[in-house]
Amino acid sequence: MIDFKQPALILTFALAAVVLSYPSYAGRYGWPIGVAFLRSASWIEVFGIFCFLGAPVVSFLIGYWWHPLLVFIAGSAIAHVLILSLRMYVQPIALFGLVAMWLVDIFYVL
Numbered sequence: 001m002i003d004f005k006q007p008a009l010i011l012t013f014a015l016a017a018v019v020l021s022y023p024s025y026a027g028r029y030g031w032p033i034g035v036a037f038l039r040s041a042s043w044i045e046v047f048g049i050f051c052f053l054g055a056p057v058v059s060f061l062i063g064y065w066w067h068p069l070l071v072f073i074a075g076s077a078i079a080h081v082l083i084l085s086l087r088m089y090v091q092p093i094a095l096f097g098l099v100a101m102w103l104v105d106i107f108y109v110l
Helices: 005-029 043-062 067-109
Strands: none
Touching: 005 043, 005 067, 043 067
């Protein structure tokens, strides 16, 4: 059976990175910023920090010692590609995707 736990954690990390870094990309490229991303310390930003820090920790606990490195490197690359390819349209994907991946992590990974 194929184990999808590490890819789920990588995608969670990537979407959390998108949530946390989109406002700086938007400011640099002149893209619009949605209401959920405007407020400092909004619920989605706090949730993104939690997932950004939690995905490598869970990856370490359920996998090998090098899995957090894989989560960090692959997740960062995916986040960068998502932001630059989808531009302003990545905002709803990041918001709903992060919540969905968190539920997948809770019910499948843990």
